[in-house]
Amino acid sequence: MPEQHIDNEKIPTRLIGAIVAVGSLAFIGILTETVMTVLFPALMREFHVDTATVQWITTIYLLAVAATMPISSFLKRRFALKTIFLAAVILAIVGSLIMIVAQAFPLLIVARIIQGIGSGVATPLMINIILEQSPRSKIGRLMGVGSLVITVAPAIGPTVGGAVTTVLPWRAIFVIAIPLVLIAACIGMKCIEQKTPTEAAYLDPIQLGSIVVALVGLVLALNQGGVAISAAVSGKSATRSGIIAIVSLIAGLALLIVFAMSSKRAFSPLLRLGILKDPAVLLHACAYLLLPLVAIGYGYVITNVAQLSLGTTAFVAGSLVLPGALVGAVCAPLGGWFYDKFGAVKPILIPLGIAILGPVLMLVFSMQLTPVLLAGFYFIFGLFYSIGNANVMTRGLSEVSPEFKPDGNAIFNTCLQFGGAAGTALFSTILSVAQAGAGEEGTAEFAHATAVGGTWTFATMTVICLIGWCCLATAFRIRAARKRA
Known part of the structure; x- marks a missing residue:
């Protein structure tokens, strides 16, 4: 019996391959999304659009992802996993091809919608595979691996965008993406296994x-x-x-x-919302909406403040995000290991509490920021946010019945992507308001107005982080009271 138990707790190689393959599609989508944020000033000049308009390149992608997430539970029940995966591959390739040839801004928006739908299919598919097929004692670690796959992209996205556009046209990014998608497709078609039968679900x-x-x-x-x-x-x-x-x-x-x-x-x-009647699940979902609002919007704010206020190049601006985002991505599995070993409360509340120092320090030094300070303060946020947030959905769904986990997965991922879309829209709006009437880009007046907009943005981020942390603390108190009762 002990030997059988150990055997059952081993992580199958094909499961790792499936996670990497499906996660790679989400990785490529998020990579291209974060690549575009550092290119906003260049896109504004090429397509003759303002800050509020160009941000739709990111916002529409995140909206397409968010709008697709709610059907992930239906897709899992209705179609085979490999069929869903293949659809995500095709959407990713078609979206990249349009980005390569598009000569008008509306076509870029169409391409981002298609790519967003592909990522919206792939991301919950990866989480569903982990939740359904992982050994119970390893679920925290595998959720961390899944988080690593999709969080490395924001880490390297702005830097890749700045580096590629230094030597190549920005469209080259999507030329490079296509063979990566094809490699992921080959791995996925070999490794993805169907563990549960499909059913006649209705959309x-x-x-x-x-x-x-x-x-x-x-x-x-x-x-x-x-x-x-x-x-x-x-x-x-x-x-x-x-x-x-x-x-x-x-x-x-x-x-x-x-x-x-x-x-x-x-x-x-389409979604069985009954799980949200549990206030602890609802509070976890609220936190999973609010905290990514800051995390995804952060990269946009830093790269634009660096270029439009501090006058850095696109490559330098993108590089500022790299240390914090990369170390955070690498440490996401560490958060899962902490969860498996110590439970949920400390591995979530402590790192997320420390992460709030990032926007607080940005706010305090907002009018004296340098590229080094931007990178350093983001490093604090990126490291501790990734360790803590990797476990929020895992804990939120821990007491949800297995048959409702795909619905919970869809709800949490919808919150994540909608929060990201809302965050980018919110923070770009704050910067636009600050820049309004401040002259042309490149002038001292415009640079000062952008710095002021940064101050307002960092204050907003701090408030959002505090509310999200309080939601989680309250959820933990509710579950602790249940156990004592």
Whole structure:
């Protein structure tokens, strides 16, 4: 019996291959997303768009990912894992090909939507494989490995973007991405195994349409609200963007309610939201929405403040994110090991509490920042955020019944991606408002306005981090009280 137990707890080689293959698709999508953030100033010049417009390159990608996440539970129930994986591969290749040939900004947006859908299929597929096929005693470590696969991309993305565009056109990034996708496809088709049978799940178009439009509406409201404020500060008309913001907000909230009500009554709901009736799960999901809002937006803010306020090159700006993001990515599995060994509370609350020092120090020194300080303060955040946040979803879903874990996975990943989209939109809006009426890019006035926008942004980040930490602390108190009862 002991030997059989040890055998059952071994991690199969094919499982590792499946995680790497599926995670690589998410890796490539996130890599191209973070590569684009450091290229914003160049894209603004090439396509003649402003800061609020160019950020849609990132925001629309994250929105497409977020809008796809809710159907991941349906896809897993309805289709074989290899079929889902192959669809993600095709979407990634088609999106990259469009990026290579696109000569107009709207075509870039179309390509990012396609790539976002591909990543939105791949990321929850990887998590579902880990949750379903991992030995129970190794789940924290394997979730850490999965986190490593997709968090290395933000670490190297801005640096890759700066380095490639120093010697090659920015489109070369997508030329390089295609063979990487094909390699991942070969590994995945060999290693992915089907452990559970598919079933005749039904995709309700009302539920799908309402959640997609709701997510888009909420981010559009945030974006257009910022455009309206920027226009008002500059003395221009804010009527059109203000109306769009209000209508989008109302539509987004209304359709969220429609989605929740239709899911509750449906025989085969797109997402079984009943798990959120548990306040501990709900609070974990809220934290998983708020903290990535800061983490994903951070790279955008640093690279743009470095270029537009401090006057660095794209390569230097991208390199500033590398140390913190890379060490954080490498340490994500360490967070999983801590979780397996010490439980959830300390490995989550302590590192995330220390991570808050990053935006706090950015705020304190916001008007005296140098490239070295930007890199150093981000290093603090990136290291400790990755160690702690890698375990939030694992802990949030730890008491959810196995049959509902795919729904929980979809909900948490939707929160993650929507938070990232909202964060990029929010922080770009804050910078745009600060830059409004401050002259042209490259002037001292514009650089000072960007620094002021950075101050507002770092203050907002600090508040968001504190709220997310408090959500987790409260969730742990609730679960501790249950055990004592």
